[in-house]
Amino acid sequence: MSQNPSLRERVRSIPDYPKPGIIFRDITTLLQDPAGFRETVDLLVAPFEASAVDKVVGVEARGFIIGGAVAHQLHAGFVPARKMGKLPWETVSAEYDLEYGTDAIQIHTDCIARGERVLLVDDLIATGGSAGAALDLIEQVGGSVVGCSFVIDLPDLGGSAQLRERGYAVSSLIEFEGD
Numbered sequence: 001m002s003q004n005p006s007l008r009e010r011v012r013s014i015p016d017y018p019k020p021g022i023i024f025r026d027i028t029t030l031l032q033d034p035a036g037f038r039e040t041v042d043l044l045v046a047p048f049e050a051s052a053v054d055k056v057v058g059v060e061a062r063g064f065i066i067g068g069a070v071a072h073q074l075h076a077g078f079v080p081a082r083k084m085g086k087l088p089w090e091t092v093s094a095e096y097d098l099e100y101g102t103d104a105i106q107i108h109t110d111c112i113a114r115g116e117r118v119l120l121v122d123d124l125i126a127t128g129g130s131a132g133a134a135l136d137l138i139e140q141v142g143g144s145v146v147g148c149s150f151v152i153d154l155p156d157l158g159g160s161a162q163l164r165e166r167g168y169a170v171s172s173l174i175e176f177e178g179d
């Protein structure tokens with residue numbers, strides 16, 4: 001069930017986008033609402049205020065919006081996990097499957113110092129492909145993951161359960177079941 005009904009009702013649901021059978025959960029309607037955006041960021045930040053987070057990693061593109069705001073509020077640095085070919089320095093890469101396709105992300109090899117405490121943030125977890133790839137990259141460069149935080153979880157697609165099986169602390173603000 002939805003943990004935050006007032007946030008849930010600000011997410012726009014679009015059937016059959018980007019392809020038939022997918023219900024696209026559009027956060028632009030949540031972000032454009034000043035109180036909705038503030039509440040979202042505050043709720044994501046609250047569990048990690050005492051966690052001494054050094055870096056927040058956000059996955060391109062929607063994860064940048066949420067992750068940047070969370071990093072600012074936690075006084076942490078922000079690390080963009082970018083789609084292939086967008087970063088100019090030395091990178092590590094991971095491929096993954098999406099609910100509607102495949103993709104690959106990269107981070108810079110020097111974006112996280114060994115042992116730094118890292119929070120992964122994204123707008124949504126579905127299959128967990130992007131989050132799983134980002135976690136692999138964070139650990140490859142020596143980061144210590146303190147948690148994974150999402151605005152929306154689509155639990156039926158199994159991503160959050162998979163990350164929990166891998167031992168990560170996973171939290172979300174809104175769940176949409178039956179997708």
Ligand SMILES: O=P(O)(O)OC[C@H]1O[C@H](OP(=O)(O)OP(=O)(O)O)[C@H](O)[C@@H]1O
Nearest residue numbers: 060061062098099125126127128129130
């Ligand atoms: O759990 P998963 O199955 O990996 O799906 C979740 C990911 O899919 C969406 O990003 P998308 O790759 O569509 O990119 P965008 O943010 O640029 O729209 C979303 O923002 C997550 O990053």
Ligand SMILES: Nc1ncnc2[nH]cnc12
Nearest residue numbers: 023024025026099124126
């Ligand atoms: N159903 C969905 N809505 C919005 N973003 C997504 N990313 C993966 N699945 C999605």
